[in-house]
Amino acid sequence: MPRSSRAPASTWPRPAAGKTDPKTAPAPAPVGQRCYTAAAVGTLLEVKNLKTHFVTRSGVVRAVDDVSWDVSESETVALVGESGCGKSVSALSIMRLVAGPAGRIVGGQIRFKGRDLLRLSEEEMRHVRGREIGMIFQEPMTSLNPVLTIGRQLTEGLEIHLGLAPAEARRRATELLGMVGIPDPERRLRQYPHQFSGGMRQRMMIAMALSCSPSLILADEPTTALDVTIQAQILELMKDLSRRFGVAMLIITHNLGVVARYADRVNVMYAGRIIERGTARELYANPRHPYTLGLLRSVPRLDEPRRARLDPIEGQPPDLMRLPAGCAFTPRCGFSVERCRVEAPPLCEVNAGGHVSACWEADNLDRARTASRT
Numbered sequence: 001m002p003r004s005s006r007a008p009a010s011t012w013p014r015p016a017a018g019k020t021d022p023k024t025a026p027a028p029a030p031v032g033q034r035c036y037t038a039a040a041v042g043t044l045l046e047v048k049n050l051k052t053h054f055v056t057r058s059g060v061v062r063a064v065d066d067v068s069w070d071v072s073e074s075e076t077v078a079l080v081g082e083s084g085c086g087k088s089v090s091a092l093s094i095m096r097l098v099a100g101p102a103g104r105i106v107g108g109q110i111r112f113k114g115r116d117l118l119r120l121s122e123e124e125m126r127h128v129r130g131r132e133i134g135m136i137f138q139e140p141m142t143s144l145n146p147v148l149t150i151g152r153q154l155t156e157g158l159e160i161h162l163g164l165a166p167a168e169a170r171r172r173a174t175e176l177l178g179m180v181g182i183p184d185p186e187r188r189l190r191q192y193p194h195q196f197s198g199g200m201r202q203r204m205m206i207a208m209a210l211s212c213s214p215s216l217i218l219a220d221e222p223t224t225a226l227d228v229t230i231q232a233q234i235l236e237l238m239k240d241l242s243r244r245f246g247v248a249m250l251i252i253t254h255n256l257g258v259v260a261r262y263a264d265r266v267n268v269m270y271a272g273r274i275i276e277r278g279t280a281r282e283l284y285a286n287p288r289h290p291y292t293l294g295l296l297r298s299v300p301r302l303d304e305p306r307r308a309r310l311d312p313i314e315g316q317p318p319d320l321m322r323l324p325a326g327c328a329f330t331p332r333c334g335f336s337v338e339r340c341r342v343e344a345p346p347l348c349e350v351n352a353g354g355h356v357s358a359c360w361e362a363d364n365l366d367r368a369r370t371a372s373r374t
């Protein structure tokens with residue numbers, strides 16, 4: 001969906017840029033209340049030349065290697081790629097939660113609402129986490145506390161970040177559970193995570209991520225562990241809530257099929273780098289990198305008649321400790337030419353609307369595809 005046609009942002013309650021003192025923060029509006037503001041759609045998060053490396057005994061893993069991308073207010077952006085390409089490390093870098101001492105952000109900037117998160121103190125970062133940026137993980141059981149009730153886990157953040165009194169936090173927690181489609185929320189608040197199904201736990205994670213009305217939610221493979229029907233329900237719920245409350249989202253997934261419906265823009269990542277970026281519509285209609293083409297052929301397409309066969313991408317992703325000198329995709333690429341082996345292609349504009357690709361053959365893919373069909 002084009003960014004300009006998105007629903008206006010809600011003020012449920014929209015935090016001001018910078019640190020907010022919970023004591024002086026405005027009282028939260030009731031869940032579901034909408035306020036149509038003419039807020040300008042500006043850049044909310046800007047990742048610039050980010051490098052996150054892990055120093056191991058066998059060498060340096062360049063998990064995120066000079067990567068730049070951004071998310072605008074109220075926008076849904078996807079980060080897509082195969083396992084091990086650096087998606088989760090990118091999200092953890094934004095939250096400054098990369099596992100040290102092996103893992104370190106060694107370069108770049110992460111600007112959120114104009115502030116460089118890499119320069120904030122740990123206390124300031126604690127405020128950003130949960131209050132300004134919410135996070136939804138792939139497996140909720142790893143981030144939920146098994147010995148605390150669902151209610152306590154929801155009210156804790158509301159009391160700490162928003163300064164709500166216990167009774168008010170409880171009321172709001174009930175609203176939140178109802179809002180994410182959990183029936184009988186009063187009773188469910190008294191239960192423990194193991195009493196929830198997988199889909200309900202993921203709904204609970206969404207409620208937690210939204211609870212302090214952040215401006216951005218990072219959702220790392222939010223539905224991978226769920227069956228297909230529940231996946232679709234959860235994604236629809238996330239899309240609906242992000243629109244209603246004007247929350248921007250970064251959806252991390254290995255499935256390009258998932259993002260077609262839910263993302264405005266897509267960043268395709270390979271071996272620690274962004275290799276293609278564009279609007280979801282443009283990327284689907286006119287992919288300009290062989291890896292993106294491969295990803296599209298390996299998943300069912302909603303906009304094409306059902307194909308009898310899906311084609312997985314042949315070969316293995318490269319070892320991030322020993323990346324080749326030229327294009328990292330060369331050993332798996334059916335379009336490679338001599339230059340690919342020696343010179344790494346930079347991200348270059350291939351079409352209007354910010355469509356960029358890092359491929360020497362980006363302009364020749366159509367010709368080659370047409371030739372292969374005849």
Ligand SMILES: Nc1ncnc2c1ncn2[C@@H]1O[C@H](COP(=O)(O)OP(=O)(O)OP(=O)(O)O)[C@@H](O)[C@H]1O
Nearest residue numbers: 054061063082083084085086087088089090099320
């Ligand atoms: N603590 C660590 N020590 C060493 N290497 C690590 C560590 N954490 C991640 N890596 C490496 O960083 C690279 C990127 O990992 P990341 O978790 O971001 O992958 P991903 O794209 O999220 O994959 P998946 O789809 O499987 O979740 C991988 O090669 C991984 O092995």
Ligand code: SF4
Nearest residue numbers: 327330333340359360
């Ligand atoms: S630069 Fe060469 S090897 Fe890399 S994706 Fe393009 S054609 Fe393939």
Ligand SMILES: [Mg+2]
Nearest residue numbers: 087088089220
């Ligand atoms: Mg991951």
